[in-house]
Amino acid sequence: MDYYLWALKVSYALSYKDTTLPIDRSNPAKGTIIPKEMVDIDSGVIYSLFNLLSSDSKTVNPSPFGSVFVINKEVDKGKGFFLVDVPAPYRALAITLPDRILIVLFGDRGVVQKITPIDAVNKLYESIKDVRYILFHLLKTQNQLTLPSQCIVSEKGIESKPIPTKILIRKQKQVWYEEIANFCGLPIQYGALNFEKDQKMTMPKYFKIA
Numbered sequence: 001m002d003y004y005l006w007a008l009k010v011s012y013a014l015s016y017k018d019t020t021l022p023i024d025r026s027n028p029a030k031g032t033i034i035p036k037e038m039v040d041i042d043s044g045v046i047y048s049l050f051n052l053l054s055s056d057s058k059t060v061n062p063s064p065f066g067s068v069f070v071i072n073k074e075v076d077k078g079k080g081f082f083l084v085d086v087p088a089p090y091r092a093l094a095i096t097l098p099d100r101i102l103i104v105l106f107g108d109r110g111v112v113q114k115i116t117p118i119d120a121v122n123k124l125y126e127s128i129k130d131v132r133y134i135l136f137h138l139l140k141t142q143n144q145l146t147l148p149s150q151c152i153v154s155e156k157g158i159e160s161k162p163i164p165t166k167i168l169i170r171k172q173k174q175v176w177y178e179e180i181a182n183f184c185g186l187p188i189q190y191g192a193l194n195f196e197k198d199q200k201m202t203m204p205k206y207f208k209i210a
Contacts, residue, residue, distance in 0.1 A: 003064075003068050003070065003102055003104065004064035004065065004066060004068050004104055004106075007068075007093045007095070007102060007104040007106075008104070008106060010085075010093060010095070011085050011091070011092075011093040011104075011106065014085045015085065015087050015088075059156055059157030059158075059159070060157055060158055060159075061157070061158070061159045061160060062109050062110050062160060062163075064110060065106070065107065065109065065110070065158075065160070066104060066105045066106040066107055066108050066109065066110060067104065067105040067108050067110050067111070067112040067113035067114075067116075067138070067142075068102075068103075068104050068113065069102070069103040069104075069113065069116075069118060069121050069138070070100055070101070070102055070118075071100060071101040071102075071103070071118075071121060071122060071125050072099070072100050073099075073100065073101060073122075073125065074098070074099050075096040075097070075098065075099075075101065082094075082095070082096040082131060083095045083096070084131065084132060084135055084183075084184055084185055086135070086139065086180075086183040086184065087183070090105075090139050090142070090143065090180060090183060091105070091106040091107050092104060092105045092106060092135060092138070092139055093106070094131045094132070094134070094135045096131065101125070101131055103121075103131070103134065103135055103138065105138060105139070105142055107147075107149075108142045108145075108147055109147060109148065109160050109163050111142075111145060111147060111163060111167065111209060112138055112141050112142050112145075114209055115141070115207065115209060116138065116141065121134060121138075124137070132184045132185050132186050133184075133186070135184050136180055136181055136184045136186060136190070136191075136194075139180045139183075139184070140177065140180060140194065143170070143172070143176055143180065144169055144170055144172060144203075144207075145167050145168075145169065145170065145207060146167060146168040146169070146170050147163070147167065148160055148161035148162070148163060149161075163209070165208060165209060166206040166207070166208055167206060167207045167208075167209065168205065168206055169203055169204060169205060169206060169207060172195065172198065172199075174191075174192060174195040177191035177192065177194055177195040177198075178191035178192055178195075179191070181194075
């Protein structure tokens with residue numbers, strides 16, 4: 001939970017800062033890096049999470065509210081500090097710390113973590129040594145699932161709409177793959193290639209979770 005709350009604060013602060021930074025300093029009319037309305041969409045729920053997660057007397061269900069992956073590997077200091085903040089609608093953060101790597105998907109209700117063993121994440125990291133690719137594949141998985149978006153906020157806490165045991169698989173669009181790749185700091189073509197690859201696979205209609 002501490003990882004989730006810390007990452008949520010970092011991500012929200014970065015996203016809000018991006019609403020004040022122009023895309024093109026020479027032409028402010030082009031707007032900001034992130035439109036403020038994109039951050040405002042979830043601001044009510046995020047502020048509630050800040051307060052509720054900081055209180056021992058409140059209930060958050062599920063807890064944590066998203067997926068948290070910790071890769072216990074020392075990071076090459078020569079490569080420096082690394083951070084990827086993915087805004088709405090995907091909402092995720094990946095950050096390298098001195099002795100570990102933290103990846104958080106903020107709104108998936110912990111589903112991606114349930115269906116993606118940490119051993120598989122560690123194995124992927126060992127093979128490519130690049131957090132951006134791991135984040136891409138986790139977000140791709142999240143985007144394939146029809147997850148509940150509604151939640152109830154009250155004085156007692158915050159509770160998500162129940163997660164079904166059979167989750168409907170969404171029909172994918174190439175633009176989503178390209179958008180996720182771009183947000184992760186990867187070439188858009190990488191998203192397109194993964195879309196083409198996945199289109200050749202036979203996907204089930206539902207994904208069962210325990």
